[in-house]
Amino acid sequence: MTRLKSGGALIDRDTSVTFTFDGKPFRGMKGDTLASALLANGVRLVNRSYKYHRPRGVVTSGPEEPNALVNLGSGDRHEPNIRMTQIELFDGLEATSQNRYPSLKSDVGVLNAAASRLYPAGFYYKTFIHPRVAWKHLFEPVIRRIAGLGRAPTEADPDTYEHQYAFCDTLIAGGGPAGLLAARRAGEAGERVMLVEQTERWGGRLLTDDDAEIDGKPARDWIAGQVAALEAMENVTLRLRTCCSAAFDHGYALLYERRADHMTPTGPRHRLWRVRAGQIVGATGMIERPIPFYGNDFPGVMLASAVRDYVRLWGVAPGQRTVLYTTNDDGYRTALALHEAGCHVAAILDARADPVGILVEQAREAGLTVMSATGIGKVSGNRDGVREIQTVPLDRGDDVELGKRIECDCVAMAGGWSPVVHLYSHSGGKVVWDADRAMYRPDPENPPRDRHGEPYVRLVGGAGGALTTGDVLASVGGATPSVVAAAEQPARPVWFTPSQGKAALGGKHFLDYQNDVTVADIRLAAREGFESVEHAKRYTTLGMATDQGKLSNINGHAILAETLGKAMADVGTTTFRPPYTPISMGVIAGQEKGLLFKPVRQTALHDWHAEQGAEFEPVGDWRRPYRYQRDSEGREASITREIKRVREKVGLLDASTLGKIIVRGPDAGKFLDLMYTNMMSTLKPGKCRYGLMCNDNGFLMDDGVVARLDEQTFLCHTTSGGSDRVHAWMEEWLQTEWFDMRVLTANVTEQWSQFAVAGPNARALLERLEGDVDFAALPFMGFAEGTVAGMPVRVFRISFSGELSYELAVPTSYALSLWEALLDVGGDLGVGPYGTEALHVLRAEKGFIVIGDETDGTVTPHDVGMSWAVSKKKDDFIGKRAMERSDLTRQGRKQLVGLLTEDPGYVLPDGAHALSKDGERAIGHVTSTYHSPTIGRSIAMALIEGGMDRMGETVQIGIDRKTSVKAVIASPVFYDKDGARQNV
Amino acid sequence: MLLIQCPVCGVEAEETEFAPGGEAHILRPEPGCSDAEWSAYLFERKNPRAVHYERWRHAFGCGKWFHMARHTHTLEIFGVYAADAPEPPQEIRDRIAERTAP
Amino acid sequence: MSDLSLARAALDVSPPSGLGAQVEAMPLRGMVTIRGDLGDAGFAAALQAATGCAVPEVRGSTVSGDTRVLWMSADEVMIFCAWDAAPGVVATFMEKAGDAHVLALDVSDARAVFRVSGEKAWRVLAKGAPVDLERMEPGEVRRTRIATVAAGIVRTDGDAFEIFCFRSFSTYLWNWLCVGAGAESLSDL
């Protein structure tokens, strides 16, 4: 056990927590993370690397962790790739390691590592190209087995998630000293403030590095005071476990709240805050940089800041003998923390020639060995971790050799600090290289700008480049608290060691732990010409793993610059993309999953249809009955039954989904003349006319029956699912082109439910209902209003089946009453419902088109044989001018025809292509195809080049690569060509 | 995601409440126009990396169309104005001149 | 003999309660869409005669007894009234409007209305409406989307909101509101 006897600000030593890792039970303490608990149990090997399957341990104590990814949970709560440094321990937690087979300790993938010279940068690009045939049978299966981090869940996620929209003047990301102070200032100014912190605690690094005094108080007391003051402000919202994942344009930010990852969920597990903020203050701090040296990936090599976090926050000693390798004064805090906790510090290697500062002196006074101008040349160890290091002198030219061996089980790296500038970069701000402080910091000249062109993201504290507590608090602005802290001397940037000479071994200096990218890979990429940082990134995969290069990018870019002989500022950096850390898939969906996945529109008769055995089909957002199942009959049988009912007796169709738009005004007729290809202004009140609607490209976009209700009022029917589109289309022209027209529209689709009553017995059925509508007197294409069975109805004598047919519209709250009344009185007339499939066969038998079946956005009315519906008398209508363009008037355009297969029993596949005589070219395609029970054979409609001039010609229809069938081109009207049946 | 103020109902709302309608101030030629004019009306659009005058509709809100002057790269919005305006109002053009001055 | 129960059949679910928000499906309501020139004195007089209400301010509403007039757009208002009063509102308005270029339609069956009330009511709606509901004024009308459904929201009084949407979406929106109002997460919002 490596739990220290005392210390650990976050743990509750009296409450023990049990958990399992790879099936083995462990005990931790309340307040532990999974990482601290495993370290406390002496577990150092926690993962295998992705490419070489090298043994890896915990490197960090926070969200930047590249190695310690685990599968969390089991069964339907299994989730891969979770950073154990961010997992708060709870009773019953189950975690398993990743990237290993059969187990962490004896992983066979480690063979990859033995062959690591085979995997240089760009290996995959170079290798898996030839021979082509090897790809499918050799390369792909192998790559598939080894690729990917973790194991994807196989079961549906049982947890729930939600979104929450929020609005504030100032959003502050990060609850360290800068964030707390910024919130305090904004809160006192009366702003609406949100302050969020990704961990479960306030205070940031001050909790660990509590050697400063603020306003005369110990740092921790100052933090508690700020939090208490903020909690008392009604205008300030504070949220822990909430990460500002992204900052987008115009102040839009996404906050990822892990509501219940630290407990058994009650209610939604994660919450996505969709915030619109006036100002975003990024107080996101800094991340310490590692230093690449040979063997820097053995378990036990950690960031110096993480080592002291484990000591001070969780009372855990990551090692018994630690070597600190630092480039700056701050690293000495780790040596001091270890020393205070009674852990042996084997040596302090300082890259600087002459380290002096206060912290350095404190270390010397404590009796610790400080070696200046010295780095680590090599680490030796095994899967259980570091065994020893060998020093290397720095600044001695090319002939240096590795120096002294120092036995140790932990190496703490203090390579300097990188501001977390992500939020600035997400939203378009630029970062600049600050050579003095060796960091990318926000460029104040190029901030993210809001819709007024004003800056709206500001980074403060460490994120803005401040390195000391005093500078951190001063960067917030306003009155700065007084700070007493140790002064620090300048750092010396070191990108990797040794960088020259015989000792400069290059193969195992790991930059990107997660993607196994080494210093040698970057150098190879530079030599091969991948000089742009963006190209080198993609070629080597540096920074492309789930940690997005939080630890590796800066070192990688510096090495690229050095190899190219360029300044760091000239190489530049890659753009940071949201989210800052991965967010769950569930939270993106939020509440909209399962039943709520997508809105479904239902007619008033939906439940009735369902009770009658309806099989529904989607039509736009609507669900319409496709057919009704009776007893044990088959699918075909039910459709045939419904078709025959309409042809022989009388059927009812729920046509409520058809769009209904009222167009009213003195200019309504004139307006509709422009909207439709045919003339509508001449329609008499009480009459209906079928109309076609085109766009200004001359292509069909909708169709429907228009009824004139009175002199000034028209009712325009649209296709199902077309009502919103057509209504918006009309409004667009009225508002943006013909705004002088006196026309008002209203979409009344849902006010009215509408039923088709179709079949030879339709009139007899309707006449049985009491009322004042004279059905016999109503002519074809006539319209009447009146009362039927005590209900207010509109009656249209129109037909989409070719039979005697009426459509009845009633206000929707009467829908079921009218529907049931029709069924009640017509039992002996054979009345019953029919679905959309019967509807489609009935209309295809008559050669009626359906927008979206016979049309695809490139089809004109002339193409589908409806020139009769295109007025020649009008000066203008939408689509008129386009129809005069050369391509729309040329010979040989695809035209609508009927197809009769040679084998009358064979139904063509939908979309099948008609072939040219030589079989080389498609000359058209099948648009609708059915078995017609009415004429006892298959029928199809197709768009065929020059089709109207090919009547009687036989064409080949390709079925697949090898087979084709013959069909004769015919009129698309297969049944009752004279229309006698509807005119009775 | 943009934040847009609808000039009709005054609401300042996120982009998801609105529907874009492409470049503004494109005149629909008379029916007797040339093929070239008609094709320009149908297909030719500016798509600049600069200030763009464009049409938007407050689709989930008041349903009204309006015009907006927006920089396609910086996303700065210089103003919104009526759907029936034949050209951008002087006030918006002044603001653009001021904001985009070198 | 209208079938009042039918339009609400799909909504016959007990609403959740006890978490700070209550969802109710409102009974059928008279609704009238009126379009025209809202700034015209004749329009205002006809509206007053038909509803007892003045023309509302932009995004506002005016109330007289159980009738509320809601601003919907620059040239459109919606009237909420008793279900059987709607035909009378249409008739009176059209008669008083005379020859004016207006449109008045009884659309009482086109939309469903829900009421969400309680101190966490706005939090339920904020799960899917991109609107600053906390700052909405009483009587204010906001047309927006809830999830992906077009909806109108009116803050009727205090913590109570009425939501209206096309009736074909009512089952979806009812379920959506009930899931949101029933989530235990309301306690920490």
Ligand SMILES: [Zn+2]
């Ligand atoms: Zn608006």
